[in-house]
Amino acid sequence: MSSRQPDIESLLRMALQPVEPPDSLAERFEEDLQRIVDLSSDELDSWQADALHDPRTWVKPAAAVAVGTVAAGAVAILGVSSRRRRSQPRGADPVKFLGEAATTISREIQRRTRG
Amino acid sequence: MEKEDLDARFTECYRAHLRDVYSYSYYRVGNHHDAEDLTEQTFLQAYRHFERALDESNGRPLRPWLIRIAHNLAANYYRDRSRKPQANIDAIAEPGAVHTTEDLVEGREELRHVLESVQQLPEDRREALIMRFALDMDNREIARAMGKSDGATKVLIHRAIKQLEGIVAAQGEA
Numbered sequence A: 001m002s003s004r005q006p007d008i009e010s011l012l013r014m015a016l017q018p019v020e021p022p023d024s025l026a027e028r029f030e031e032d033l034q035r036i037v038d039l040s041s042d043e044l045d046s047w048q049a050d051a052l053h054d055p056r057t058w059v060k061p062a063a064a065v066a067v068g069t070v071a072a073g074a075v076a077i078l079g080v081s082s083r084r085r086r087s088q089p090r091g092a093d094p095v096k097f098l099g100e101a102a103t104t105i106s107r108e109i110q111r112r113t114r115g
Numbered sequence B: 001m002e003k004e005d006l007d008a009r010f011t012e013c014y015r016a017h018l019r020d021v022y023s024y025s026y027y028r029v030g031n032h033h034d035a036e037d038l039t040e041q042t043f044l045q046a047y048r049h050f051e052r053a054l055d056e057s058n059g060r061p062l063r064p065w066l067i068r069i070a071h072n073l074a075a076n077y078y079r080d081r082s083r084k085p086q087a088n089i090d091a092i093a094e095p096g097a098v099h100t101t102e103d104l105v106e107g108r109e110e111l112r113h114v115l116e117s118v119q120q121l122p123e124d125r126r127e128a129l130i131m132r133f134a135l136d137m138d139n140r141e142i143a144r145a146m147g148k149s150d151g152a153t154k155v156l157i158h159r160a161i162k163q164l165e166g167i168v169a170a171q172g173e174a
Helices: A008-015 A023-049 A057-085 A096-115 B002-029 B033-048 B048-057 B063-081 B101-105 B111-119 B125-132 B139-146 B148-174
Strands: none
Touching: A008 B111, A008 B125, A008 B148, A023 B002, A057 B101, A057 B148, B002 B033, B002 B048, B002 B125, B033 B048, B033 B063, B033 B139, B063 B139, B111 B125, B125 B139, B125 B148, B139 B148
């Protein structure tokens, strides 16, 4: 009788309960994620150590250098951005700010060159 | 978007959808070991394409996109290893899982039959039922995850349920 037997959708809902992932999965994933983020610097280290001696291995390390350079640039940009966020009042002129930043950097380079 | 913000958004997405991706993976492959691998690979793929997905989602939920990644990876998993889905109640018995289906269906032959019957469905029907009942996705989400129209998805689910009823009824008579 239908009153005694649950319908197929209710049975499906009971049978296909969500399954909780094990805690170890989160740890594994964090490790993998870190490996991806670190890949370019690791490859760069490897390249600096021995790849220079073997031109056949330059392609991959060269890509790592490119990625590393972009990453370094991004870090620099982020640094400038965060400094700008800290120092720039609302409504300040960004063009003026960049001009001032360029002057500051130029002065710093000159100071280091003289030093 | 700055990497710091992107990583924060991804972490949020990961925490919000880990259980769904894991559940989907589990019911696709039928054991915890491969479900872990599939979930891990899904999120690694997602990380690589996350910024683009955010741009293209226009604020829509990312769950269908994640499930679609898992779906494609699962298809490769079967193709590469010539495996068949093996989701049965016995395979679910695994120490350490917090809420295994075994806990919920132990001793309930009826649910065992239902799960076995789900495995007899064609792949697209089986997937649609997993998304609907294990993940509680609506038709639109399922349609996005499966790359189908809303109408086709509605029909697919309807036919899946009808076919399943037929299989379960036939088992009951046998």
